[in-house]
Amino acid sequence: MTIPDSAKSQIRLSISASAKHREILTPNPPENNVWTAQVITLFPAAFPGLLAESLIGRALQNGLWALQIIDLRAFGEGRHRNVDDTPSGGGAGMVMRADVLGNAIEKVRQTTPNPQPLIYLSPRGKRFDQATAKTLSKAPGVILICGRFEGLDERLIEEYNIEEISLGDFIMTGGEIAAQALIDTTVRLIPRVLGNHMSAKEESFSEGLLEHPQYTRPAVWKGRDIPEVLLSGNHGKITDWRQTQAKRLTKERRPDLWRAYCAEHERDPDEDQEV
Helix, strand or coil: CCCCHHHHCCCCCCCCCCHHHHHCCCCCCCCCCCEEEEEEECCHHHCCHHHHCHHHHHHHHCCCEEEEEEEHHHHCECCCCECEECCCCCCCCCEECHHHHHHHHHHHHHCCCCCCCEEEEEEEEEECCHHHHHHHHCCCEEEEEECCCCCECHHHHHHCCCEEEECCCCCCCCCHHHHHHHHHHHHCCCCCCCCCHHHHHCCCCCCCCCCCCCCCCCCEECCEECCHHHHCCCHHHHHHHHHHHHHHHHHHHCHHHHHHHHHHCCCCCCCCCCC
């Protein structure tokens, strides 16, 4: 593929975020092999967004992971940097061009020392879950394509064997919000990002179950007490209570997760009537 002159020198960032947020973006591939998210988007100013805040943002500033934003418009064709065209065969909307996105992918891969999963945020993709996040967190990073309009030219998906991932059965205007959600979910599994590694181990989905109910002070609020077992100091009973509550909530609210959990542990999903 022929890469436009404007994109040959380097992957440039086109960002209108605050100076504080701009500083934590990584203009070039990091040299210390940290987990890196590379996002191809028509809206670079959407990043880092919430990824610059709280523990995730602090970890980004501290170099525990890296974020690169690739402005797809720089690879566009013609004077107006076109990135899309009308659907072949007719129909409403526009389709993102294979040659334009192909050039962007080629350029990103040239600057990436280690192979990374190439993912297109798409409503027709496999549903994103905690297991997928764990798998991605153990890779060198990810390359994410934020779709727009009617999606990508199918030939591009076939040529690069792009994995399609969806957040759920609904449609958004573009893939930028989905990309941030995927990055946030994945990055928090990287060692040292959350600080307390037990936080990630005890959260919803970490063992295939929803998280147990949580309580804190005051001990009584509007006539509602904290369960007595949580104030007992008996850590064995507290662990048992939390496990029972996690199972109960999962069985009531997510029968699909409960069936999967029982299958993994060779249990009958209809047993344990007390749960």
